[in-house]
Amino acid sequence: MSSLAARCPRPHQLALPFDAPLWDHVGLETALIREYGRPLRLTLTENRSVLLSFRKQGGVVYLRLHRMFLHAPSAVVRAVARGLRRTNRNADGEVRRFMNENLHRVRREPQRMPQIETRGAAYDLQSIFDRLNVRFFESKMKVPLTWGRGSGRARRGGLTFGSYDPVLRLIRIHPVLDSAIVPLMFLESVVYHEMLHHHLGGVPDRAGRTVYHSRQFREQEARYPHHQQALAWEKENLPQLLRASQKLDRERRRR
Numbered sequence: 195m196s197s198l199a200a201r202c203p204r205p206h207q208l209a210l211p212f213d214a215p216l217w218d219h220v221g222l223e224t225a226l227i228r229e230y231g232r233p234l235r236l237t238l239t240e241n242r243s244v245l246l247s248f249r250k251q252g253g254v255v256y257l258r259l260h261r262m263f264l265h266a267p268s269a270v271v272r273a274v275a276r277g278l279r280r281t282n283r284n285a286d287g288e289v290r291r292f293m294n295e296n297l298h299r300v301r302r303e304p305q306r307m308p309q310i311e312t313r314g315a316a317y318d319l320q321s322i323f324d325r326l327n328v329r330f331f332e333s334k335m336k337v338p339l340t341w342g343r344g345s346g347r348a349r350r351g352g353l354t355f356g357s358y359d360p361v362l363r364l365i366r367i368h369p370v371l372d373s374a375i376v377p378l379m380f381l382e383s384v385v386y387h388e389m390l391h392h393h394l395g396g397v398p399d400r401a402g403r404t405v406y407h408s409r410q411f412r413e414q415e416a417r418y419p420h421h422q423q424a425l426a427w428e429k430e431n432l433p434q435l436l437r438a439s440q441k442l443d444r445e446r447r448r449r
C-alpha cells in the first residue's frame with residue numbers, strides 16, 4: 195500500500211543483505227511446476243560438482259538444483275523448465291551462464307557461526323534484544339545477535355545497519371551504531387526490524403518470489419512506538435553515520 199510505503203521513505207536502509215534470495219524452496223518448486231506443467235519434485239543441494247541434475251520416474255521429474263538457484267531470476271527458472279522437456283541433458287545457454295556467474299555461491303565449507311559479541315562500548319545488544327523480546331514477542335524469540343564487523347559495503351547513499359541471515363539464523367548489527375551519538379530508540383528500531391525478519395520470514399508474492407518487507411512486516415514494524423522518530427533521526431544523521439563507518443573501515447584496514 196502506498197501509505198505504508200510512504201511511512202518508510204528509504205526501506206532499503208534497514209534491509210537484508212543485498213544478496214537475499216529471490217525464492218524459497220516452495221516458491222521455486224511452484225514456479226518450476228508452473229513452467230514445466232507436469233509433476234516435479236525439487237531437491238536443493240550444496241553439491242559442489244553437480245549443480246543441476248534430474249531423472250524422470252513414473253511420470254515425475256526429480257530435479258536436483260544447487261541452492262544458488264534460489265537467486266535465479268524468472269527467465270533462468272523458465273530456461274531450467276525448458277531444459278527438462280529436452281532429451282539432451284546439457285543445460286541451456288542461459289542456465290549455464292547463470293551457473294557460471296554464481297559460482298561464488300558454491301561454498302567450499304558450510305558457513306560457520308561467527309563469534310557472538312553482544313557487549314559494545316556504548317550498548318549491550320543482548321539487553322536491548324531481551325527488552326524487545328518481552329515487549330513484542332512474549333519473550334519467546336530465540337535467536338543470537340552480534341555486533342557485526344562492519345564489513346558490509348556501504349551501498350549507494352546508505353548503510354546496512356542490520357541484517358538477518360536466514361541460513362545461520364543470526365542477527366548482525368553494524369558496529370557504527372555502538373556509539374553514544376546514536377540514540378537508544380534508533381538502535382532498538384534496527385534490532386526490532388531484524389527480529390521481525392526472523393519472526394516473519396519471507397512470504398511468496400503472486401509470482402512465487404519471496405517478499406521480505408511484506409505489508410504485514412511494515413504493519414508490525416510500525417508498532418514500535420518510536421518508529422517515525424527513528425526514521426527521522428536516520429534521515430538527519432545518515433551523512434554522519436556514513437562518515438563514522440568509513441572511519442571504522444579505515445581503522446580496521448590499518449589493524
Ligand SMILES: [Zn+2]
Nearest residue numbers: 208209210391
Ligand atoms: Zn529488512
